[in-house]
């Protein structure tokens with residue numbers, strides 16, 4: 001396998017974890033490079049379902065190193081919960097490593113996330129309330145804490161003397177929260193230091209050098225349309241889920257990357273607020289949600305559902321650097337008479353047609369999808385393992401999507417299980 005980045009090509013929950021888990025069999029190191037426990041990743045293997053948030057989905061294979069990179073944000077309490085849940089499922093963490101440069105989500109980040117959402121009115125983003133935005137804000141404002149700070153009392157103390165007076169002023173005067181004492185933060189940090197100790201990889205430079213010529217798999221979280229630069233801003237997350245994010249957040253630069261697999265559902269879902277041109281608020285959307293079990297792994301919220309959108313997919317191929325597509329959940333359409341694909345948008349104010357993605361999301365309320373309708377196949381795809389065995393109408397649907405998006409479809413997923421996969425060619 002080539003060194004591969006797996007990214008979401010839509011608004012998250014595309015089935016990235018299933019694809020990462022599949023490819024992880026051939027990888028020597030698997031790297032999470034952005035995001036935090038806002039992610040909810042599901043892997044179904046050997047009849048068991050595993051849920052991941054922060055831990056790379058490749059952890060189910062014994063041999064590969066799983067590395068949580070510098071571009072991530074880690075909420076210690078959520079990390080501990082995830083670890084314990086997975087341990088009780090029999091997962092072992094011998095190969096788990098955490099970059100000392102990863103950022104820490106502190107309790108006040110979670111409080112601020114909740115407060116901001118509650119007071120944002122129409123600007124509410126519908127975040128996962130995991131403190132993601134406030135943690136990244138502090139990181140970029142250069143007042144964040146990193147994992148390495150937990151292991152040097154002197155550095156931590158010096159840093160807190162700078163950070164805390166400022167942070168406390170903001171917490172008290174802007175949000176009306178109780179300020180944190182230095183002692184309280186230090187005692188939290190002592191607890192966090194114990195928690196992370198078995199996994200912190202201080203010799204990460206040696207590790208990455210040793211694995212540079214082996215097979216590297218990068219696991220993205222969220223999706224291109226949630227990217228802080230390229231997504232439906234401001235209705236986005238605060239990190240860079242595009243392929244390029246792997247080169248920033250992992251510790252390897254761009255030159256090691258050979259392939260970017262963009263994972264896309266055969267339809268589109270979104271959780272939280274923000275524009276969604278092909279959203280279906282009728283019974284068809286409900287049917288997709290029911291058959292596809294479209295409820296969030298992290299928050300349990302029902303996902304908004306809509307038809308496949310080739311406009312955002314073409315955009316994702318460009319800005320995500322996607323070289324190959326994994327098309328998932330095509331089996332959800334097994335019982336549909338017809339399936340629609342959005343090929344372009346029309347502005348209902350002036351009939352202007354957009355075939356490229358309009359980045360000003362405040363005009364999206366005026367956009368209507370232009371659809372092409374394809375016939376369904378009315379048979380179950382879930383036991384099919386070879387492309388040749390797919391019904392003609394499913395092949396036509398896949399060919400149409402491929403034609404519209406400008407990237408080859410290399411993997412077709414026909415069910416949640418590892419086995420329920422068709423490799424159109426070998427990745």
Ligand code: GDP
Pocket residue numbers: 008012013014015016017018039040041042043044292297328329330331332413414415416417
């Ligand atoms: P991720 O965040 O991109 O890893 O995706 P999630 O795990 O949040 O959501 C994808 C859901 O779809 C999970 O419940 C998967 O088990 C499931 N899934 C993945 N691929 C397929 C597929 O091809 N067909 C069906 N029916 N379910 C799938």
Ligand code: IMO
Pocket residue numbers: 008011012013014038039040041125126127128129130131132133220221222223226235236237238271272273
């Ligand atoms: P995975 O990795 C779907 C969405 C939230 C919200 C916006 C900002 O499972 O695909 P945040 O908490 O990040 O500040 O929320 O981003 N969001 C996701 N939606 N899948 C995810 O992750 C998401 N992570 C964040 O719903 O709209």
Ligand code: MG
Pocket residue numbers: 012013014039040041042297
């Ligand atoms: Mg998810």
